[in-house]
Amino acid sequence: MSFYDTYSRYKDLELEEVFHSISPVSIFNSLKGNNLSVEQFFGLLSPQAENNLESMAQRAHALTRNYFGNTMQLYAPMYLSNYCDNTCLYCGFNLNNNIRRRRLTLEEAEKEARFVSSSGLKHILILTGESRVSSPVSYIQDCVTILRKYFTSISIEVYPLAENEYAQLVAQGVDGLTIYQEVYNEQVYAKMHISGPKQDYRFRLDAPERGAKAKMRSISIGALLGLGDWRREAFLLGLHAKYLQDNFPDVEIGISVPRIQPQVGGFKPISPVSDRNVVQIILALRIFLPRLGITISTRENPEFRENLIALGITRMSAGSVTNVGGYALYREENDQFSQFKIQDQRTIDEIKTVLEKRGYQPVFKDWLYL
């Protein structure tokens, strides 16, 4: 069992042909019914559906409100290490980039944790560059032990692990796994990942399944928009999320659709994605999978983030920094050595105020360590 089988079935789909068969009536019908078919989902991503964005938004808004209420889960990312064995063209941590490499000591990790938790946030996402040597599982595990004192929910975004390694971290107190395929198109994937272990497309693609088998409570997947054709990428991302929901019903599945942001390497999106396109993707995913968690990070600018709130977003990062030790230790390195540039630099308090003004309850804690 692997999502690769589903991927193989759809990867060569003739987009033009399928889009041709989509009528305004079929789009209209998708907005009325429940349990959309894969074809209907594709219809919502079609060029024709761009004419229906407002009705899609109304539907997505109503679904999100019923299933998630007037609440917004908040979390912060925390970078533990930026050593990396890969040369991903779009990433600031690329092995060939001349940035200061750091790995937090356990004492430093605790300082960062203390800083982030002073805001009241109880959900943390810890990240490392993809280097098994520099940030081995044992190191992540040691950090988790410390972070548990400060946070009630700990998610990881690290290199793909084996099932038993995920299980080891779950036993230590990790409850969430974030792993983005970056780009589903295998050929583009190969072009973006020129060297290093990340070249292994399949091992990464199957990582969410291994995490689910290891009893992760929530799993978030994503496509980095700007690499492959966005309609196809969003379609495959939706199918991947559905595949995980169908096969692991006890895991909360979430997605994210980050767009490439400026970083040290100066990489520019191959296939640009407009605000309008991002909105269409989010709406289509929400209507296709009503219970799907949808995350929007501080990669996007404040105004756009605020406008997306009502369209289906359920989780937001806030007050983020994307460099190692960026909260309490090396704030001055933010601009130079971050993984990517943050657009929304507002503090957690400011985000809280914005949410409250818009009629959303900011949720600081929504899990507890069992």
Add this chain to the structure above:
Amino acid sequence: MGDFLEIAGEKINNRLFIGTGKFSSYLIMKQALTEAKAQVATVALRRVDAGSKTENIMDYIPPECQVMINTSGARDADEAVRIARLAKAAGSGNWIKIEVIRDNKYLLPDNIETLRAVEVLVKEGFTVFPYMSPDLSIARRMVDAGARAIMPLGSPIGSNRGIKTRELIEILVSEIKVPIIVDAGLGKPSEACECMELGCAAVLVNTAIAVSQDPVSMAKAFSQAVCAGRLAYLSGIPLAGKFADASSPLTGFLREDKK
């Protein structure tokens, strides 16, 4: 008022229980609970944040409200049991709504794991309220295991589809001796009223109140509907028929015999 629901020594006059998730703020949630004069509120332990630097939900539950902690997030009996124990240790009382869900698409409960949790928690002295898919055999086992009430769903959580499981709930009402409290899926006050007319002991509503335009008024509306339905049930609802009573009954001639 002579009619009240008694559970574990608590006398409950208001048969509308309110769930505390999904509100746009704790303040509005508190106003809704107050305005509806709610006496029972369910709270997910996962949301309780005792040493909170921001806000703790428990500070917004009116003192006259009995808190029923729910085990939201539990995927099996063991997790539900652990959540219940943590709740007790944190001083959140011992009324536990057991919610075990292994299905994130429909959020339908796992009756077997729920039953296992009932068995353990009753023995540990908890007042246990299992949330379940309406099933007579399992409900009987839950009662045998010591559940104080049975909480069958009307339709999936957050779906606002009303009491789609009506036939099964009617069976539970007639066969199960502990209170039947319909939980989940009620979208309108009329549906809450319908549950009460059927003889349910109470209903639990969250989404329909929390995501309405005016949650405070909606809470009141539900409360009134629950009162009306209860009163109707107690008054004995006449059987509904499709046809008018025949003015010349077929057995009219038998009247003569009475003389």
